[in-house]
């Protein structure tokens with residue numbers, strides 16, 4: 001409880017105690033006192049609400065799509081910036097002379113899918129961090145001052161994990177081909193680059209919108225890195241290999257196969273890529289050369305229900321640990337699948353569908369002793385004066401593979417680079433591991449070119465998935481693209 005004395009001090013601007021009032025004025029004084037208490041309580045209540053709203057309710061209010069106050073708050077806050085890991089601005093709001101605002105993207109198309117857009121709806125980081133960008137941690141008195149004067153608050157900035165040089169390298173590596181590249185730091189889960197083509201210019205999306213959506217088959221708004229689903233092609237041999245290792249833990253290295261260019265079982269036949277005949281080969285050779293005949297042979301020996309269980313444990317037919325939008329990968333082989341479907345599926349054809357994000361996660365787990373760190377795009381939130389207000393930390397998703405499994409797979413993926421289809425990845429600056437893929441997607445033998453893998457220079461690593469649509473052989477297209485990205489990442 002306040003004493004009369006304290007109330008008097010609050011009510012007196014110069015903070016000098018008032019002289020004692022004559023007794024006869026007691027009722028007037030009582031009235032002043034009551035009014036003062038009432039106003040003080042009211043003011044404290046308003047202040048408490050203001051503080052409470054600014055720092056807690058705002059979260060829920062802005063996050064609710066159905067709440068009109070989201071729009072109202074957008075009218076009272078200048079949207080914050082989106083930045084690369086090194087602080088370079090990827091999206092900012094310019095306030096024009098007439099008070100109107102323009103959202104601009106200094107890198108144009110380069111970050112179009114991952115950063116997103118804010119007109120005709122929202123996408124990417126602009127969508128998922130909308131609340132953060134419309135929250136201002138400018139300091140309470142500045143916020144109150146802005147409220148009183150009608151000035152807009154300055155929204156917080158979202159600082160991403162994205163590396164501008166690596167993003168540029170990935171974009172030029174795709175070379176105008178449709179497809180996607182995603183690169184992840186396996187030790188932390190930080191997404192270093194995410195490129196999808198065809199892309200769009202977020203600076204002119206408002207005027208381009210009608211044209212884009214009116215064109216049949218225009219998929220430039222689709223983020224292929226997270227939402228594109230592809231047949232995995234021979235990158236899937238990583239999964240087939242692992243199941244074979246599980247079923248033959250002590251003697252898988254003794255496997256031998258004689259490849260004469262194709263394998264026929266009943267009326268089902270599988271050919272090796274490009275008419276290749278691989279001759280006598282071990283399990284490691286079969287993997288390094290990506291021998292379809294040998295892997296079909298292996299596939300027919302597998303316990304299909306265990307295989308399915310293993311694939312589902314490796315995030316097929318399952319949610320991915322990722323906060324933004326993505327498409328779920330699918331794997332349909334089961335114990336009643338026939339010979340042809342089995343032979344197709346184990347070499348990455350058939351009905352299996354996978355996203356580049358998913359394959360990059362598998363490569364990332366293999367690179368990190370089997371532990372998958374949850375991929376993430378935002379490192380921290382800062383106020384407009386660059387003061388850090390929220391730090392996001394690396395988060396372990398789970399041990400997707402055992403340490404032994406990831407070690408064995410790494411040995412086989414290294415063989416691909418040492419003497420197999422990934423030879424172009426040889427480098428003095430790092431050691432690369434991976435699996436190529438040429439995924440046929442129609443009956444006319446048209447294919448996508450894929451690569452999934454990682455590289456390590458002893459102090460840092462990078463996991464990657466490259467998909468180049470409608471391009472032949474993974475080894476001649478996706479592998480050099482991965483090399484461009486690795487070269488850039490490890491030269492900094």
Ligand SMILES: [Zn+2]
Nearest residue numbers: 259272278291
């Ligand atoms: Zn072969």
